[in-house]
Amino acid sequence: MSVTDEYLENNARYAASFTGPLPLPPAKGVAVVACMDARLNVYGILGLAEGEAHVIRNAGGVVTDDEIRSLAISQRLLGTTEIILIHHTDCGMLTFTDDGFRRSIQEETGIKPTWAAEAFPDLDEDVQQSIARIKASPFIPHTESVRGFVFDVATGKLIEVVS
Amino acid sequence: MSVTDEYLENNARYAASFTGPLPLPPAKGVAVVACMDARLNVYGILGLAEGEAHVIRNAGGVVTDDEIRSLAISQRLLGTTEIILIHHTDCGMLTFTDDGFRRSIQEETGIKPTWAAEAFPDLDEDVQQSIARIKASPFIPHTESVRGFVFDVATGKLIEVVS
Known part of the structure; x- marks a missing residue:
């Protein structure tokens, strides 16, 4: 049985006790x-309940065009106004360039990605870089509350990054 | 107090009962x-525990260059081999073009985004489109188990999309 089948x-157990649409x-x-x-269970870390917050995630928690797209839809069409950024200790993104x-992809496949x-x-x-990219975007209307944190995978704590 | 402060x-409560790094x-x-x-608590929906799976999320759960980037890092550097895609009923992405x-962004800010x-x-x-984009990418080595689902926000159930 694949892991997908296990999940x-x-x-089926989750749905058995599921309570209606939000x-x-x-x-x-x-x-x-x-x-x-x-290791970042965002629901546990922030105490998020179903229906409360959009959750956008990628390798590194960085802000690229696709996160600007998602945040623009989140704020412009669905009314969110606060943004919380979470990076973390022991991140894989610190281990390569x-x-x-x-280069390794180019050597194996013959094709170099056009993206960084x-x-x-x-x-x-990098947390500050992500905040700067959000604040510089003309497409994100609400940037009064954009706060960035590093999650410590050893202690479970969020440490705020102050610029 | 902002919602960020509430979270x-x-x-602090989460960290108080946190058990070591994974x-x-x-x-x-x-x-x-x-x-x-x-409404998509992926940890609840799949019964995911901390440390088990990468979780990549954006508006729609679509596959753009940034998801290819994240999946390439996930598979090439961190050893994952199965991919699970989740869209859902009552999605905001069905409500606009x-x-x-x-056009609305251009009218408000004077600038039209370069992204779709x-x-x-x-x-x-769209689930099938996402699967097709993953399978067509030269940068994702493992595409034997790429399965797509629609989560029903009324019942809590995942329904597989069969091509």
Whole structure:
């Protein structure tokens, strides 16, 4: 049995105690942008309940055009106004470089990606970079509350990155 | 008090009962790509535990260059081999068009985004589109288990999209 099949069995248990549909717009008006890392259970870390917040995630929790797209839809069409960014300690993105990653793909497949891998050498600096990209975007109307954090995978704590 | 501050209080409670660091590579070898929708608690829906799977999310759960980037890092550097895609009923992406969204931004800000909003008129078709984009990418080595689902926000069930 594949892991996907295991998870489908879990879903049958989840659905058995599921209580009705919630409204589409996030009740708390928040969008979270976090790393895809397996140890970041954003629902546990923030105490998020179903229906409260948009959750956007990718490798690194970085802000590229696709996160600007998602945040623009979140704020313009679904009414969110606060943004929470979460990077974390022991991140895989600290362990390689853009040049090396793209070179290794080119050597194996013959094709070099047109996109950057978005690796970074410093957590706080990259959180600040993500905040700067959001604030510089003409497409994100609400940037009064854009706050960035580093999640410590050893302690479970969020540490705010202050510019 | 902002919602962000409320969530930071929740985090203090989470950290109080947090048990040590887990390994970086996802223990179950799975990457999930899901919509950012507030009602999709991916941990609950799949019964995911901390440390098991990468979770990638954006508006619609669509596959753009940034999801290819994240999946390439997930598979090439961190050993995942299965991919689970999750769209859902009552999705905001069904309620507008790319042309209309980009036009409204242009009218308000004077600038038209260079990216598509990735709105879609049909859930099953867009799940299949996401699977097709993954399978067509030269950068994703493992495409033997790429399965797509629609989450029903009324029942809590995942329904598989069969091509």
